[in-house]
Amino acid sequence: MSASQSWRATVGGGTLALAAMVGIVHGSQVPVALDPGTRAVVRVAFSARPERIEICRTLPDSERLALPAHMRQETACEGRTAHYHLEVRRDGQVISADLLRGGGLRSDRQLYVFHEVAIPRGPSEIEVLLVRVDSVPPRGSAAPDAADEARAAEDPMRLRRQAGEVPPRLELRARVTLAPREVVLVTYDAESRRLLAVQAPPSP
Amino acid sequence: MNAADRRPAERAAFRFLASFDAGANRLYGWRANPLYQSGTIVVACFLLMLLTGLWLVLFYRVGAPYDSVARITGDRWVGNWMRGVHRYASDAAVLATLVHAFRMFAQGRSWGPRALAWVSGVVLLGLILACGWTGYVMVWDTFGQSLAREGARMLDALPILSEPTSRAFTGERPLPPAFFFLNLFAHIGIPLAMGIGFWLHLSRVARPALLPPKPLLYGLVGGLVLISLALPIGMLPEASPFHAPAMVRLDLFYAFWLPFTRWLRPGPALLLMIGSALALLSVPLVTRRRAAAPPPSTVDEDLCVGCEQCAADCPFEAITMVTRPPGGRSELVARVDPARCVSCGICAGSCAPMGVGPPGRTGRDQLSAARAFLDDPARRSGEHVVICCDRGAERWGDAIAAEGAAVLPVDCAGNLHTSIIELCVRGGAAGVLVVACPPRDCWNREGPRWLLARVYHDREAELQARVDRRRVRVTYANASEATEVLAAYRGFVDDTRPLGAGGADPGEVGAECEPVAAEEQS
Numbered sequence: 001m002s003a004s005q006s007w008r009a010t011v012g013g014g015t016l017a018l019a020a021m022v023g024i025v026h027g028s029q030v031p032v033a034l035d036p037g038t039r040a041v042v043r044v045a046f047s048a049r050p051e052r053i054e055i056c057r058t059l060p061d062s063e064r065l066a067l068p069a070h071m072r073q074e075t076a077c078e079g080r081t082a083h084y085h086l087e088v089r090r091d092g093q094v095i096s097a098d099l100l101r102g103g104g105l106r107s108d109r110q111l112y113v114f115h116e117v118a119i120p121r122g123p124s125e126i127e128v129l130l131v132r133v134d135s136v137p138p139r140g141s142a143a144p145d146a147a148d149e150a151r152a153a154e155d156p157m158r159l160r161r162q163a164g165e166v167p168p169r170l171e172l173r174a175r176v177t178l179a180p181r182e183v184v185l186v187t188y189d190a191e192s193r194r195l196l197a198v199q200a201p202p203s204p
Numbered sequence: 205m206n207a208a209d210r211r212p213a214e215r216a217a218f219r220f221l222a223s224f225d226a227g228a229n230r231l232y233g234w235r236a237n238p239l240y241q242s243g244t245i246v247v248a249c250f251l252l253m254l255l256t257g258l259w260l261v262l263f264y265r266v267g268a269p270y271d272s273v274a275r276i277t278g279d280r281w282v283g284n285w286m287r288g289v290h291r292y293a294s295d296a297a298v299l300a301t302l303v304h305a306f307r308m309f310a311q312g313r314s315w316g317p318r319a320l321a322w323v324s325g326v327v328l329l330g331l332i333l334a335c336g337w338t339g340y341v342m343v344w345d346t347f348g349q350s351l352a353r354e355g356a357r358m359l360d361a362l363p364i365l366s367e368p369t370s371r372a373f374t375g376e377r378p379l380p381p382a383f384f385f386l387n388l389f390a391h392i393g394i395p396l397a398m399g400i401g402f403w404l405h406l407s408r409v410a411r412p413a414l415l416p417p418k419p420l421l422y423g424l425v426g427g428l429v430l431i432s433l434a435l436p437i438g439m440l441p442e443a444s445p446f447h448a449p450a451m452v453r454l455d456l457f458y459a460f461w462l463p464f465t466r467w468l469r470p471g472p473a474l475l476l477m478i479g480s481a482l483a484l485l486s487v488p489l490v491t492r493r494r495a496a497a498p499p500p501s502t503v504d505e506d507l508c509v510g511c512e513q514c515a516a517d518c519p520f521e522a523i524t525m526v527t528r529p530p531g532g533r534s535e536l537v538a539r540v541d542p543a544r545c546v547s548c549g550i551c552a553g554s555c556a557p558m559g560v561g562p563p564g565r566t567g568r569d570q571l572s573a574a575r576a577f578l579d580d581p582a583r584r585s586g587e588h589v590v591i592c593c594d595r596g597a598e599r600w601g602d603a604i605a606a607e608g609a610a611v612l613p614v615d616c617a618g619n620l621h622t623s624i625i626e627l628c629v630r631g632g633a634a635g636v637l638v639v640a641c642p643p644r645d646c647w648n649r650e651g652p653r654w655l656l657a658r659v660y661h662d663r664e665a666e667l668q669a670r671v672d673r674r675r676v677r678v679t680y681a682n683a684s685e686a687t688e689v690l691a692a693y694r695g696f697v698d699d700t701r702p703l704g705a706g707g708a709d710p711g712e713v714g715a716e717c718e719p720v721a722a723e724e725q726s
């Protein structure tokens with residue numbers, strides 16, 4: 001390689017290496033604009049235990065005796081978790097709606113809600129409605145009679161479980177005034193079994 | 205491996221790679237060509253990440269992640285550039301890994317016994333990305349939060365977890381220190397797992413090159429420090445559940461997938477990611493040569509004298525020496541493990557008595573092919589012979605033949621038995637120019653290195669002393685360096701001109717390399 005060629009290679013190689021380094025630095029922090037720009041956000045995010053819909057019936061003796069001794073109970077219950085309809089409105093207009101079912105492969109785990117909707121900044125009235133949509137008996141089960149239902153409803157285990165489940169209907173209405181990109185978070189408080197709207201604590 | 209055996213995608217990738225390699229050779233020379241050193245650059249980046257990471261972890265607080273990183277970043281003279289080097293070295297590691305993987309693909313080094321290196325490489329790539337993910341989450345700025353949220357949303361698309369992980373990132377309460385402790389644990393634990401992966405990755409290569417040559421290593425470290433000082437790293441706003449960021453600055457090397465989860469729903473984005481990983485993992489199946497797979501090397505035990513040279517030279521540790529049954533011609537005999545042999549043919553050039561090599565490519569096979577080449581009526585005494593690999597011959601063979609050279613293509617110049625060079629010189633060639641790939645570019649890892657040692661440094665199976673070294677030259681060029689090859693050829697012709705035409709004396713060549721007839725063996 002001649003002297004001028006080697007000089008050119010040194011300058012070219014150095015410049016390319018520098019460009020690669022600068023490229024790495026820029027590639028490492030590419031600005032990406034995210035929605036919602038200058039709008040505000042309603043974020044409905046919570047998890048809650050869905051109600052379990054159970055159909056219980058008294059077992060006739062013939063069926064009960066066919067069971068192993070340790071499984072001979074008077075009532076047999078079958079069931080699945082309820083589905084819910086979620087609706088978010090702003091100033092009376094529906095801005096988001098969804099059919100919710102429990103998590104997991106058999107939908108028997110917690111309900112998980114995550115909805116983000118951009119809304120205009122400024123004052124808004126936000127309404128969130130969560131309603132159980134089904135109480136359909138599981139397929140193949142016999143229709144329960146009123147006495148069975150009443151007995152099952154008094155079962156202490158069932159009562160305890162129900163206390164942890166999301167009620168069949170929840171409603172929240174909140175007036176908020178939001179700055180651009182400010183988030184109002186709608187969440188579920190399992191203790192009070194209510195929906196709550198939470199905003200950023202005022203900065204000190 | 206013959207160039208014609210390769211899939212069209214590999215051939216296209218190879219052309220692309222070779223032209224970039226040629227450009228980089230012009231700028232940096234083959235010794236410091238960073239494209240040749242992509243694997244070792246990744247290792248160097250890891251060492252840098254380890255050093256700077258050890259320093260950073262001293263000041264990181266799981267109880268106040270954002271504030272502690274902000275404090276580190278605010279320290280203009282140490283903390284800031286330490287963080288910069290840690291971050292940019294991780295980015296460079298991903299970039300170099302991609303170049304390395306592309307290189308292996310383009311060179312057809314992805315199947316057969318190399319499948320283990322390929323698959324472990326893909327796992328290593330996944331682990332690097334996962335490690336970067338945890339690293340950015342550690343900072344807990346708006347970017348870290350986006351990564352956590354979108355990553356968790358994708359994970360939740362798999363209906364396997366009872367409580368969706370996203371739940372952790374969408375509440376109004378701050379994340380507990382336990383989360384950041386676990387995240388830090390993963391950030392440190394993943395590199396440890398990578399150590400095991402790396403051991404597997406290299407388990408089938410002998411003498412792996414681990415670090416780039418010094419000029420490149422110093423250039424890389426210096427460059428990363430310099431750029432971290434010159435362009436100090438900043439802080440994005442702290443993650444908050446109550447403020448949606450207008451924009452984030454995302455690291456393209458680690459978060460290239462982030463826009464997909466936003467544009468697509470998390471489920472399809474996850475499918476896309478799993479699909480890409482499966483596609484990468486299946487490359488060894490797609491690229492393997494079905495019918496045309498070159499067979500592994502075999503040993504002719506009647507010829508092997510137990511010198512151990514092939515075992516020492518094999519770049520894939522595929523040859524071991526085993527004890528021969530008593531009464532054999534040597535105590536030890538070479539044995540090839542077909543499961544490790546990639547059929548590179550390097551051993552064919554290592555064995556003076558020509559007792560080992562892939563079928564059809566042993567020293568003896570090369571010798572008969574060279575005899576046929578020299579016996580061709582088109583040959584003229586006093587010609588210059590250029591021995592090069594098929595890939596080179598395909599690209600610039602005609603151009604060099606047009607200059608008057610007799611071109612003898614071989615599978616790989618690193619397989620070349622030195623008796624072929626001797627045969628050509630003593631057969632009347634004015635000179636023999638062997639064009640090998642630059643050493644770090646060798647598809648068979650160590651071909652040019654051993655070739656050079658045999659020709660110039662008396663490594664076993666050496667070019668015999670009686671061969672006039674002035675008529676022999678080894679030069680390096682890749683398939684895209686036609687200009688360089690022509691210049692090297694012309695220079696060689698000029699240098700050998702004063703020596704006159706070579707003397708024809710082919711009869712005795714290879715005598716000591718010829719097989720000892722069975723009846724002569726005691």
Ligand code: HEM
Pocket residue numbers: 243244246247301304305308313314318321322323324325326328329332405406409411412413414647648649
């Ligand atoms: C953490 C990332 C990685 C590191 C540090 C790394 C490093 C290395 C090193 C040092 C070698 C030995 C090179 C030599 O001395 O010849 C090697 C070989 C190899 N690498 Fe990687 N590598 C990484 C990722 C990958 C990936 C992602 C792939 C492909 C998907 C890959 C495929 C291969 C193959 C096939 C070989 C064997 C080459 C041969 O047998 O000829 N590597 N790697």
Ligand code: SF4
Pocket residue numbers: 503507508509510511512513514515537538554555556557558559560
């Ligand atoms: S180089 Fe040849 S002679 Fe030496 S051990 Fe290997 S096969 Fe045997």
Ligand code: SF4
Pocket residue numbers: 500501517518519520521522523540544545546547548549550551552561562
């Ligand atoms: S061809 Fe020879 S040198 Fe190459 S891997 Fe097989 S045994 Fe080793």
